[in-house]
Amino acid sequence: MSLRLPAPARREQILDVSVQVFAHRGFHSTSMNDVAEAAGVTKPVLYQHFDSKQDLYMALLEEAGARLRNAVHKAVSEATTGKQQTEFGYKAYFRWVAQDHDAFLLLFGSRANRDEESTIAIRRITAEAAHAIAPLIAADIEGEHQEMLAHGLVGLAEGVSRHLVEKGVQFDPEVLGQQIADLAWAGLRAVHRNG
Amino acid sequence: MSLRLPAPARREQILDVSVQVFAHRGFHSTSMNDVAEAAGVTKPVLYQHFDSKQDLYMALLEEAGARLRNAVHKAVSEATTGKQQTEFGYKAYFRWVAQDHDAFLLLFGSRANRDEESTIAIRRITAEAAHAIAPLIAADIEGEHQEMLAHGLVGLAEGVSRHLVEKGVQFDPEVLGQQIADLAWAGLRAVHRNG
DNA sequence: ATAACGGGTGACCGAACAGTAACGGGCCGT
DNA sequence: ACGGCCCGTTACTGTTCGGTCACCCGTTAT
Numbered sequence: 001m002s003l004r005l006p007a008p009a010r011r012e013q014i015l016d017v018s019v020q021v022f023a024h025r026g027f028h029s030t031s032m033n034d035v036a037e038a039a040g041v042t043k044p045v046l047y048q049h050f051d052s053k054q055d056l057y058m059a060l061l062e063e064a065g066a067r068l069r070n071a072v073h074k075a076v077s078e079a080t081t082g083k084q085q086t087e088f089g090y091k092a093y094f095r096w097v098a099q100d101h102d103a104f105l106l107l108f109g110s111r112a113n114r115d116e117e118s119t120i121a122i123r124r125i126t127a128e129a130a131h132a133i134a135p136l137i138a139a140d141i142e143g144e145h146q147e148m149l150a151h152g153l154v155g156l157a158e159g160v161s162r163h164l165v166e167k168g169v170q171f172d173p174e175v176l177g178q179q180i181a182d183l184a185w186a187g188l189r190a191v192h193r194n195g
Numbered sequence: 196m197s198l199r200l201p202a203p204a205r206r207e208q209i210l211d212v213s214v215q216v217f218a219h220r221g222f223h224s225t226s227m228n229d230v231a232e233a234a235g236v237t238k239p240v241l242y243q244h245f246d247s248k249q250d251l252y253m254a255l256l257e258e259a260g261a262r263l264r265n266a267v268h269k270a271v272s273e274a275t276t277g278k279q280q281t282e283f284g285y286k287a288y289f290r291w292v293a294q295d296h297d298a299f300l301l302l303f304g305s306r307a308n309r310d311e312e313s314t315i316a317i318r319r320i321t322a323e324a325a326h327a328i329a330p331l332i333a334a335d336i337e338g339e340h341q342e343m344l345a346h347g348l349v350g351l352a353e354g355v356s357r358h359l360v361e362k363g364v365q366f367d368p369e370v371l372g373q374q375i376a377d378l379a380w381a382g383l384r385a386v387h388r389n390g
Numbered sequence: 391a392t393a394a395c396g397g398g399t400g401a402c403c404g405a406a407c408a409g410t411a412a413c414g415g416g417c418c419g420t
Numbered sequence: 421a422c423g424g425c426c427c428g429t430t431a432c433t434g435t436t437c438g439g440t441c442a443c444c445c446g447t448t449a450t
Contacts, residue, residue: 004397004446028223029310031437042399044440053438110318113308115224123305123361130358148358152375155354156347163325163346166318169339180347183382190381191374199416199427226407237429239410248408 002040011049014039019060023105027057027113054117061118064103065125071096072132082136086185089133090157091177097161098173104165108158129154138192149191153184197235206244209234214255218300222252222308249312256313259298260320266291267327277331281380284328285352286372292356293368299360303353325349333387344386348379 005013017039021030032053036043050056075092079085097104106112107122114122130150137146157180164171200208212234216225227248231238245251270287274280292299301307302317309317325345332341352375359366 002398007397010397026309028308032439033437041397043438044400045398047439048397110314111309113223114221114306119305144364148355148364149378151358152351152355152378155350155352155357157350159350159353160343160347162350163343169343179386182385183344183347185382186385187378187382190377197428202427205427227409228407236427238408239430240428242409243427 007049010041010045014046014049014056015060015063018056019064019102019106022057022060023102023109024111026111027115027118029111029113054115057118058121060106061121061125064100064107065121067100067103068093068096068107068125069128072129076132083181083185086136087178087181090181090184091174093157094161094171094173094177094180097165098171101165104161108162110162110166126151126154137188141192149188153188156180156184202244205236205240209236209241209244209251210255210258213251214259214297214301217252217255218297218304219306221306222310222313224306224308249310252313253316255301256316256320259295259302260316262295262298263288263291263302263320264323267324271327278376278380281331282373282376284331285376285379286369288352289356289366289368289372289375292360293366296360299356303357305357305361321346321349332383336387344383348383351375351379 014035018035021035021038025034032043032046035056036046039045046056050059071092072089075088076085079088107125112122130147130153133153134146134150137149141149160176160180163169209230213230216230216233220229227238227241230251231241234240241251245254266287267284270283271280274283302320307317325342325348328348329341329345332344336344355371355375358364
């Protein structure tokens with residue numbers, strides 16, 4: 001049934017549809033039949049494009065993670081001072097969240113169910129984000145400690161975003177990014193002085 | 196087999212054991228047989244104490260959430276100034292994390308798999324924590340905005356803790372709490388001035 | 391016309407696993 | 421000594437779901 005599509009287009013469509021389904025219902029609560037139905041096809045079609053449920057899921061995580069990474073990386077690289085890097089970074093992050101709701105929920109939403117493999121993937125994405133932030137933290141704080149604070153700052157953005165997205169609140173990523181960047185920057189300087 | 200226990204003791208033991216196994220392997224990756232085996236008992240015994248797997252899991256979440264709530268609430272109520280409340284609150288939070296590793300992972304770890312019901316429970320716990328923090332934020336910021344920043348500050352603690360716990364790093368909750376409280380407090384004042 | 395190809399389907403398999411029914415055996419009070 | 425009580429076990433059922441097999445049909449090329 002349902003409109004024959006050329007293979008690459010079908011593959012794209014499956015990715016689009018399944019990111020929505022997985023984001024809202026979680027990995028384990030979503031069966032391959034659910035995905036297939038949402039895509040308007042039957043199960044075997046999915047297996048023509050992906051080796052397994054896990055494989056499909058990992059492809060989604062990978063794509064979403066890459067988009068996040070690129071957005072933040074590009075934004076940060078356009079800044080000069082540390083303070084500006086913080087601003088640009090957070091703004092890019094919230095811009096990503098705002099325009100890619102489902103990807104955010106998939107990676108960081110409350111429903112994000114995780115087995116061994118996807119846990120590692122998501123930890124890697126978080127760790128990369130933190131690692132990108134770490135240099136912004138005063139150099140006189142030692143490495144492991146820097147890394148720790150960086151994870152905190154990532155969690156800060158995550159907490160805010162999860163609240164807003166799951167509550168369905170609209171927001172301006174520029175304004176929000178500015179505020180959270182201010183918070184982070186001022187906060188870091190305080191830790192620096194006392195640490 | 197295996198040493199007959201009076202019902203209440205067995206119930207406690209099951210709770211103790213299952214919080215560990217769920218925390219480390221997640222909800223869906225842990226079968227009731229796994230839990231039973233870890234408790235040195237067989238499956239039907241579990242069902243003498245809990246109606247379902249879901250029921251057992253919810254009991255664990257409830258207990259862990261209550262301990263967290265009480266710890267933070269008590270600590271905050273012993274403080275006088277806002278700044279001190281922030282300090283005491285974060286210190287209590289990290290103290291809880293330090294001495295109740297498994298409970299933290301259960302609620303906030305990467306492996307915390309969640310279906311509809313547990314998602315709601317955990318959101319409620321997070322929201323309560325945020326709600327307790329919200330009043331600390333400058334009163335001239337309006338309500339919804341306060342709530343949002345509060346969720347950010349909760350995420351901050353969560354991000355730091357997850358990093359440390361999952362990496363197996365030891366930490367002093369007093370020192371860490373002081374630092375994160377400094378960060379949060381100084382950060383909030385900055386948002387306040389610019390907001 | 392017809393063969394070949396590629397996208398799609400219906401029906402099925404096997405394993406994992408939540409939950410249950412029926413039964414066993416030590417320890418108590420009498 | 422014995423009957424009931426409580427904690428436990430063995431063995432099973434039913435279902436859900438990931439994954440596959442065999443087949444179908446419209447389109448294009450010869």
